[in-house]
Amino acid sequence: MKTLTRSGLCGIAAACIAGIAQAADIKPAVVFDMGGKFDKSFNEGVNNGVERFKAETRMTVAEFEVTNETQFEQAHRRFAQRGQDPILGVGFTQANAVEKVAKEFPKIRFTVIDGVVKLPNVQSVLFKEHEGSFLVGVLAALASRSGKVGFVGGMDIPLIRRFACGYEQGVKYANPKAELLQNMTGTTPAAWNDPGRGAELAKGQFERGADVIYAAAGATGIGVYQAAKDRGKLAIGVDSNQNHLHPGTMLTSMVKRVDVVAYDTFKLAMGGTWTPGVTVLGLKDGGVDWALDKNNAALVTPEMKARVEAAKADIIAGKITVHDYMSNNACAY
Amino acid sequence: MSRQPLPPWVDIGLIPIVNVLLAFVVVGLIVLAVGVNPFTAVRIMVTGAVGYPEAIGYTLYYTTNFIFTGLAVALAFHAGLFNIGGEGQAYIGGLGVGLVLLAFDSSLPALPLMALAVLAAAVFGAAWAAVPAWLQAWRGSHIVITTIMFNFIAAAVMVYLMVNVLIAPGSMSPESREIAASGHLPFVHELLAMAGITMGQSPLNLSIVWAALCCVFVWVFLWHTPWGFELRTMGHNPSAAIYAGVDIRRMTVLAMCLSGALAGFVGVNEIMGVHHRLILNFTAGYGFAGIAVALMGRNHPVGIVLASLLFGMLQQGGAELSFEIPAITREMVVVIQGLIILFCGALANLTKPAFERLFAVLRTRSTRAQASAAEA
Structure with missing residues (x-):
């Protein structure tokens, strides 16, 4: 693997290290896309990041794989109701669901990969x-x-x-x-x-x-x-x-590097340094x-x-x- | 010895219940094999499906889709036609709903707009079914093959339109712009909130009322109109129907168009009721599930409602199961759903002979007892 942690992700990693000291109690959750978490590709990349987080922190991560479009919103809302935080949505098809549920639960942090939701409690991660x-x-x-x-x-x-x-x-x-x-x-x-x-x-x-x-x-x-x-x-x-x-x-x-995004989302939330906004990761950032x-x-x-x-x-x-x-x-x- | 028919309460009451219980025993063994307590699993599944208002909302929302596609398959089946194209007809029906709403949501008031959208669902769904029907009636191309192929054409048409034509300007994913509020079919939880009852958010909307009305329409049409009589005659024996003066070509097209219109109403529930924008893949297999629903419901509206309820419960309860117990993956849920459907539908006659023997024994005993009582 080529060197990945450059500028952008470097800063994130530094923040992580700072965060471990005051690790907050979080209840992370992830909603996978239709492809399922063992697709050897996109979702599996996210899953690898989640697994790495679980192995390092020994925390449990709630997860759900959807079978139809309506379940995106249902899964995000159910996780939010149970107090899961942060919630990671994988794939552009989840953007609408995240937008709806994030409005209803303004105190819960959401991260969405491949989609853009402009809300104060959502981090949107795009790749070039x-x-x-x-x-x-x-x-x-x-x-x-x-x-x-x-x-x-x-x-x-x-x-x-x-x-x-x-x-x-x-x-x-x-x-x-x-x-x-x-x-x-x-x-x-x-x-x-x-x-x-x-x-x-x-x-x-x-x-x-x-x-x-x-x-x-x-x-x-x-x-x-x-x-x-x-x-x-x-x-x-x-x-x-x-x-x-x-x-x-x-x-x-x-x-x-969706695995890095998944891992960092939970790590940053743990450290209390998770921030909302739109992040675009390209070659420069090692994304x-x-x-x-x-x-x-x-x-x-x-x-x-x-x-x-x-x-x-x-x-x-x-x-x-x-x-x-x-x-x-x-x-x- | 010829077997006497079973009492109706056994045939339509006791046997299905026993079959469901048998299915749960097998499911329990499988759940046990992955290390989960089967009683917990069943409890989660049942509570997840009907345990609280929100869950009931989701169950009934799925039920609505299954009623539409189940009725669609059943109606065609009564005409002796096997419509496997419900998926595509639902997809195109949804396109019709979306096009009407996108075109008129700023110019028409809510009520006529919705009526027009429902009509569009029927027309688009019917049109999509009419082509295979025409090919069957006039060219002899088998309806099973053509309707299946039309599902793929529908999917291709939708992808093309969503990616190239209907995509909202500046949008990254293939979705249309959101439809204005006048084109949103009210959610049931919103209506209840107006009446002062609070219910958690669920996608259940007024489409379910339309689904119930459709059940009545289908029942009246099939059993209480001359067209329904002709349609069923054709289904039982096309030669006899021709002899009786039925134009079976026209009847084929009529049956398929009605079937397609019913399937198209899935689009009303999904596009006007839930998503409020045109999206891809909203049919999610409801069209195919409709075949199982119709078979299980014995092609009768009442049976279809019951079967749809079961399918809706399985869909929602199954989702809840994999949500609560990560060891049960969504693939496991499909296995569980499949087993229950297998036992209730395909193996419905598995336990019937045993019951017939049991009741034959009981009957002879009671007649003997009566006889001896009479002698005494």
């Missing part, structure tokens, strides 16, 4: 997925021999288009002539958990000449990575560091990044590493601006 996706796009274009790279998304929603758009920009940045193949898995939430279809889409893209595929589709990605391994092609993981799934064919992973470890070290040549690191430095320095799809719901850059 487009920046991380840009970097893996650069790497994909550099690793591709055919000049064709692929993208497999979950559902065709703005959040996934943000991944795709950042990736596309990275690919074109490294190789303006590169061709990008894109597919979405489905139109229902089942699309986040359909490895079979993920594998089929990946095979289709390999047939059409792609040799590196980036999957941003939750557990569906597992099928994409398997297909890449079966064909000896390359795949790029998402959200969690998935390099270990198939060492040798996983080019890298676009990591989104998103590309993953380089022993599992993919052999696939990344020193030149590739240098190019990606240079692009990263340029983004952080502001020399490259990666267009955010969600800023205007269009991928024109």
Whole structure:
């Protein structure tokens, strides 16, 4: 794993250490998204952070996995009524529920990941997925021999288009002539958990000449990575560091440090230094990044590493601006 | 020896209760296997479903959806048509509700606006069912296949519209803007608050009244109108229906349209009643559950209401169970719900032969006793 604690998170970590001394009694709770906490990706990242918090503090964290849209509000309200505090909502679909319940319980602290709720008792955490996706796009274009790279998304929603758009920009940045193949898995939430279809889409893209595929589709990605391994092609993981799934064919992973957010939310609340507001974590803050470890070290040549690191430095320095799809719901850059 | 029919109170009262108890025994064993006290689990599930006003609100809110989709499946079933497209019809019905509310919520007063939205739910749901119905009636494409495929088309249409057309400007998630207050169907807890009764917040809204009315409409339509008679005739024997002069093509389309309209009302409950904006995935499988509800309710409105209540209780009680006991995951809850449905619905006849034997023995004894009493 690359160095993660930079400026932003560094400050948070320092606050944590200060907080342990006067650890307040908190009753943390987390409401997972539809995908469920073992999706090997987004929710599981949060769960890892929660587990780390539990192991370190020996506190219990109440949790709930929803099965329909109405349960978001129900779960947040039930936790709030029981006096759970802080309550962590995972995923953009929870923003409305958090907004409603946070108004009713102004003394309880809420943190929502991937959504924005502007209330004095809510911390909203957003990630610049487009920046991380840009970097893996650069790497994909550099690793591709055919000049064709692929993208497999979950559902065709703005959040996934943000991944795709950042990736596309990275690919074109490294190789303006590169061709990008894109597919979405489905139109229902089942699309986040359909490895079979993920594998089929990946095979289709390999047939059409792609040799590196980036999957941003939750557990569906597992099928994409398997297909890449079966064909000896390359795949790029998402959200969690998935390099270990198939060492040798996983080019890298676009990591989104939701685990750190989950861990820090509870730690800050414990220390009494939790603050409301909107936090946007990008490359600069270590919130998103590309993953380089022993599992993919052999696939990344020193030149590739240098190019990606240079692009990263340029983004952080502001020399490259990666267009955010969600800023205007269009991928024109 | 031919078996005599069981007394009605045994057939529709005692046997279902015994089946539910059997289901709970099996569920108890499974719950025990994950290290949770089964009595605690059942207590949480029952209290979570009907133990306090808020829980009852949630249970009845789920019940409302199940009544709509259950009626939809049952009505088509009486015509001999297996409508598996409730999910898609509900989705498109909700789209109709959303479009009307978004278009007129600033110009129309509440009452006509809501009436128009309910009408839109029916029209959109019916239209979505009409295409497979037409294909079945005139082209012979099997309704099971086409309605299932229309579910996927509905989902694709909704995603396209929500992401590209109806998304609120500046919104990051695929949701429409919030509908103005005139387009909110009143919540039951709000109405009770006006009457001075306090009830915790729940998504239960006036749609449940509409669901009850729909039950009556379906009952009247099926059993007390000539169209209902023709529809049922077609369901029992299409050849006889043709011989009797029923236009079965038209009847197929009529049955499916009514079925689709009923399914579309899920959109009234979800969009106008609860979410107050168009969102994705609000149908959450209610359309498919409607098939089980209809089968369990023996395709009769009264049975469907009872089955919907059971499904609503399982949905809400199950959520509460995984909420209170983390060892019971939501997947476990699905297993528990499935077992209860299996025992109450699919295995309804499991215990029937035993009861028939038991009652046959009891009857012979009592006739013998009467006979001997008469001799004496």
